[in-house]
Amino acid sequence: MVLEITEKNFESEVVKSDIPVILDFWAEWCGPCRMMAPVFEQLSSEFKGKLKFGKVNVDENSGIAGKFSIRGIPCLVIAKKGQEVDRIVGYASKDVVKSKIEEILS
Amino acid sequence: MIYNLLIIGGGPAGMSAAVYAARYKLNAIVIAAEEGGLAATAHQVMNFPSYKSISGLELMQKMKEQVESLKVPIVFETVTGARKTDSHFIVSTDRTVEYYAKKIIIATGTKRKKLNVPGEKELYGRGVSYCATCDAGFFKGKKVAVVGGSNSALTAAMLLAEYASEVCIIYRQDKFFRAEPAWVEAVKKNKKIKCMFKDNIKEIKGKKSVESIVLESGKEMKVEGVFVEIGSEPSNLVFKKIGVAVDDKGYIIADKAQKTSVKGIFAAGDVTNNAFKQMIVACGEGAVACYSAYKEISAGK
Numbered sequence: 001m002v003l004e005i006t007e008k009n010f011e012s013e014v015v016k017s018d019i020p021v022i023l024d025f026w027a028e029w030c031g032p033c034r035m036m037a038p039v040f041e042q043l044s045s046e047f048k049g050k051l052k053f054g055k056v057n058v059d060e061n062s063g064i065a066g067k068f069s070i071r072g073i074p075c076l077v078i079a080k081k082g083q084e085v086d087r088i089v090g091y092a093s094k095d096v097v098k099s100k101i102e103e104i105l106s
Numbered sequence: 107m108i109y110n111l112l113i114i115g116g117g118p119a120g121m122s123a124a125v126y127a128a129r130y131k132l133n134a135i136v137i138a139a140e141e142g143g144l145a146a147t148a149h150q151v152m153n154f155p156s157y158k159s160i161s162g163l164e165l166m167q168k169m170k171e172q173v174e175s176l177k178v179p180i181v182f183e184t185v186t187g188a189r190k191t192d193s194h195f196i197v198s199t200d201r202t203v204e205y206y207a208k209k210i211i212i213a214t215g216t217k218r219k220k221l222n223v224p225g226e227k228e229l230y231g232r233g234v235s236y237c238a239t240c241d242a243g244f245f246k247g248k249k250v251a252v253v254g255g256s257n258s259a260l261t262a263a264m265l266l267a268e269y270a271s272e273v274c275i276i277y278r279q280d281k282f283f284r285a286e287p288a289w290v291e292a293v294k295k296n297k298k299i300k301c302m303f304k305d306n307i308k309e310i311k312g313k314k315s316v317e318s319i320v321l322e323s324g325k326e327m328k329v330e331g332v333f334v335e336i337g338s339e340p341s342n343l344v345f346k347k348i349g350v351a352v353d354d355k356g357y358i359i360a361d362k363a364q365k366t367s368v369k370g371i372f373a374a375g376d377v378t379n380n381a382f383k384q385m386i387v388a389c390g391e392g393a394v395a396c397y398s399a400y401k402e403i404s405a406g407k
Contacts, residue, residue, distance in 0.1 A: 031162070032140065032240060069232060071235070072233075091140060
């Protein structure tokens, strides 16, 4: 399951999350983001309970995008307690994202 | 299952080939690494007959919808390998799936070239971008640089000017001889856009994000964004390994029937050594490639 992260639930869902969170920064107008979405969705079920999956619409939540200095999308940010641990910029295949996640969770 | 035809690529060439595959009732499948390919990142397309002006994303969505309505399956996977047997080809992808096909059309297009300067890799996604349509919105009121002088560089600059306070195009040649005069004129008229010729980026500086660029002329310029639009190179050449001949720049050599040096493998669009890398050319080549594949299949070759 992929959660919709907004300025309103950022604190409760990301900062105060017990497990690490991966955020997918995206926008309507971004072609590669549309490719990222299904990959992200699939991985969310594979890592259920270990990693929380959230998507952030940068158009509607420029504050969150600003907090992580997002200047390019698609961008996946892995965060623990709201602090960035790693990121992947640009479209990445499922294998690439998966190995990055495994590296961080191990 | 052995497909009649495997089309690799989700851009204009692949989509056109898929339309014809449906018309010829070939049992075909499209494997695309990205939806719409590079064409989907074009800000504005004004040279594709049928629309006076349309975004690349919208145009590619329309092509995809047409293919879907014709019931040609499209899967989003990246091809990682190819083998050849006496009767067919075996293509593997990053989803650990194998596809079997009698004929293949390679329409994998190109990928963006990198500057290969210090700071570029480190600041990718932190001010360095290869997709103006994706990232222009992050540069409201900021000063940005665009590197390159082709149509894609100039359209990127036009789009960025809608957001940025100032756009500086940096081009190593002394004039825009590669771009369409219509775009050159539009750029010249735009008060937010400045052009710097006969110079290039030597280094991109910044701690957390891009702060400045150092030019070959020695100048250092404060910018918060660098958009790299210096052309493309052919992508996904796993087929080179099974003998598909390429030219000195890596583009697949295709004849007028879009045949490559390997029997049963065709190539179409920007990945080929054609002279004019345009969507309309890619569409035409995709159609021809499919026709050639169809002729061989129906002749039982």
